[in-house]
Amino acid sequence: MFNPNTRIGVFTLIAAFMLAMMPLPDWAQAFRPDWVTLVLIYWTMALPASIGVTVAWFAGLMLDVSHGALLGQHALGLVLVIYIIHAQHQRLRVASMLQQSIVIFFLLLMKQALVLWVDGIMGRAPDTWLYFMPSLTSALIWPWVHIILRDLRRKFAYKTHY
Amino acid sequence: MQTLFLQGPSVTLRALILVIASIVLMTVDHRWSQMEMVRNTLSHLLYPLQYTIDLPIRLYYWADITLSTQQALLDENRRLEELYLQNRIRLQKMDILERENLRLRELLSATPKTGEKVLIAEIINVDIDPYRQLVIINKGSNDGVYVSQPVIDAQGIMGQTVHVNANSSTVMLITDASHALPVQIDRNGLRANAFGTGKIDYLDIPYIAQNADIRIGDTLITSGLGGHFPANYPVAVVSHIERSPDEAFARIKAEPLAQLDRSREVVLVWHNPPQPPPSDDVQP
Numbered sequence: 146m147f148n149p150n151t152r153i154g155v156f157t158l159i160a161a162f163m164l165a166m167m168p169l170p171d172w173a174q175a176f177r178p179d180w181v182t183l184v185l186i187y188w189t190m191a192l193p194a195s196i197g198v199t200v201a202w203f204a205g206l207m208l209d210v211s212h213g214a215l216l217g218q219h220a221l222g223l224v225l226v227i228y229i230i231h232a233q234h235q236r237l238r239v240a241s242m243l244q245q246s247i248v249i250f251f252l253l254l255m256k257q258a259l260v261l262w263v264d265g266i267m268g269r270a271p272d273t274w275l276y277f278m279p280s281l282t283s284a285l286i287w288p289w290v291h292i293i294l295r296d297l298r299r300k301f302a303y304k305t306h307y
Numbered sequence: 308m309q310t311l312f313l314q315g316p317s318v319t320l321r322a323l324i325l326v327i328a329s330i331v332l333m334t335v336d337h338r339w340s341q342m343e344m345v346r347n348t349l350s351h352l353l354y355p356l357q358y359t360i361d362l363p364i365r366l367y368y369w370a371d372i373t374l375s376t377q378q379a380l381l382d383e384n385r386r387l388e389e390l391y392l393q394n395r396i397r398l399q400k401m402d403i404l405e406r407e408n409l410r411l412r413e414l415l416s417a418t419p420k421t422g423e424k425v426l427i428a429e430i431i432n433v434d435i436d437p438y439r440q441l442v443i444i445n446k447g448s449n450d451g452v453y454v455s456q457p458v459i460d461a462q463g464i465m466g467q468t469v470h471v472n473a474n475s476s477t478v479m480l481i482t483d484a485s486h487a488l489p490v491q492i493d494r495n496g497l498r499a500n501a502f503g504t505g506k507i508d509y510l511d512i513p514y515i516a517q518n519a520d521i522r523i524g525d526t527l528i529t530s531g532l533g534g535h536f537p538a539n540y541p542v543a544v545v546s547h548i549e550r551s552p553d554e555a556f557a558r559i560k561a562e563p564l565a566q567l568d569r570s571r572e573v574v575l576v577w578h579n580p581p582q583p584p585p586s587d588d589v590q591p
Contacts, residue, residue, distance in 0.1 A: 163360055166434055198318060213435055215333045216333065216336040216342050217330065218333060225326065228318065269438075271438035271505060
């Protein structure tokens with residue numbers, strides 16, 4: 146019932162969730178890239194007709210559950226990020242890796258700020274600038290994520306234009 | 308295979324609806340507990356992933372036991388037997404004291420203390436959020452775990468359950484920034500609240516007057532006020548006191564006694580909060 150695109154999409158998303166929960170040493174936890182968002186961004190750019198805000202919303206809810214956050218906290222940020230990516234996917238596809246990374250950096254900053262805002266309302270905002278580090282590490286690691294996912298898609302999924 | 312025209316509502320409309328849905332969800336989740344059902348359903352999808360991540364660590368512990376030498380096992384056995392003997396001796400005294408306590412409480416017609424049922428659970432080793440103090444344990448509602456159930460380890464109070472799923476639960480440690488715990492000093496019964504700070508190594512004890520009788524090294528125990536936690540379990544040791552005359556309260560920090568970042572096994576406690584005395588029972 147699943148076509149190859151869906152299968153590889155679900156597989157990479159599961160891998161992203163596992164990377165997001167993988168135990169890391171304490172010092173490294175603050176630097177963990179936002180794997181789920183990166184994978185969703187890639188699939189939105191590659192297959193905008195099938196992956197979009199609805200998938201992002203459900204993935205966001207899963208993130209909320211795994212983070213023990215309020216339901217909707219990450220979902221809200223993810224929907225906005227994926228909405229912007231979706232609207233600009235044609236422009237982003239022809240942009241260079243560096244430009245893509247810069248865009249992703251600012252989009253993730255926005256997402257993190259939204260999550261932080263809600264945490265602040267709940268009275269449990271972390272008081273360190275390291276909080277925004279995942280945006281930077283995600284932007285830095287984006288080129289590799291992009292290449293790996295593109296190769297996977299070319300190998301296992303239908304040929305598309307991108 | 309790619310659809311030329313998007314079906315259904317436009318992406319902008321969908322995004323707008325989802326944004327509003329997120330905000331509504333957050334509000335509902337914050338104020339009411341109905342969303343626990345949604346959370347539990349989604350947790351069912353996450354649990355296999357968490358279990359898989361934990362598997363290598365589980366394997367390591369298993370291999371550690373299976374592959375250890377007979378000599379090491381014998382040594383450990385001897386050590387544990389010694390410890391068991393020591394504890395037995397201490398327990399003999401405890402038994403007598405407990406019976407005496409019960410008799411005295413009966414004389415005072417106070418509510419008798421009931422024994423607490425316990426269950427050992429294991430921590431599932433997954434990272435949740437570096438800025439929250441949450442852990443996942445491998446016991447859930449199938450084992451009778453309930454929301455805001457106290458969790459302890461051999462040294463003291465660790466935290467309480469916040470989300471309970473079928474086979475796992477999320478435990479909020481006492482150091483989480485949104486956790487507060489009613490405590491008292493075991494030396495003089497001075498009551499206070501221990502607030503989590505988001506850092507694993509200290510708690511904040513606010514609203515203690517400058518001249519209050521509190522010293523470094525004092526042990527804080529649960530006071531049982533609030534009803535969630537059983538009374539008289541050790542919580543933390545006062546580690547830092549700063550009294551400055553231009554502030555209304557002293558700044559006090561305390562180090563949690565429980566091994567919050569090292570325990571692998573934790574204990575769930577079933578505790579029956581003492582019933583309020585009947586109103587027609589006039590106190591002298």
